[in-house]
Amino acid sequence: MSKDFDDILEAFKKHTLNYKLTGNSAYKIAAANAENWLEAYIKSIQDAAKGKANYIDKFVKDYAETNPELDKMTKQIKNVREKGPKLDDMLTTEREADKSEMEEPEDLTTYYVKAGVVGTVLAIVAVVSFFP
Numbered sequence: 001m002s003k004d005f006d007d008i009l010e011a012f013k014k015h016t017l018n019y020k021l022t023g024n025s026a027y028k029i030a031a032a033n034a035e036n037w038l039e040a041y042i043k044s045i046q047d048a049a050k051g052k053a054n055y056i057d058k059f060v061k062d063y064a065e066t067n068p069e070l071d072k073m074t075k076q077i078k079n080v081r082e083k084g085p086k087l088d089d090m091l092t093t094e095r096e097a098d099k100s101e102m103e104e105p106e107d108l109t110t111y112y113v114k115a116g117v118v119g120t121v122l123a124i125v126a127v128v129s130f131f132p
Helices: 003-022 025-066 068-102 109-130
Strands: none
Touching: 003 025, 025 068
């Protein structure tokens, strides 16, 4: 805020207080003048803000109209942000499923050979135990 605004606001407070204390109409007129100046100042700030807001809105609208490709890309990026994590989860799940399908089953032939050897040895021991 400007120094003038602060000074006029202080004057408004002072003149209003003096008018209420003394009843002197000169203070009332001075307070009214200060109040009018403050209202005009605030209105000028509001008008400037509205003007800037309108300029920004017009700029954004014009920019979107002149760059439809940019608008299209913005929508695509928004779509990717929404659907990307879901698609990543699906991809990860599919990769893990593919990986488990591609793994070869465990080779059990060594266990079969060992079982065969043990079975043969037991058979020989059983046959030998029947002879006196």
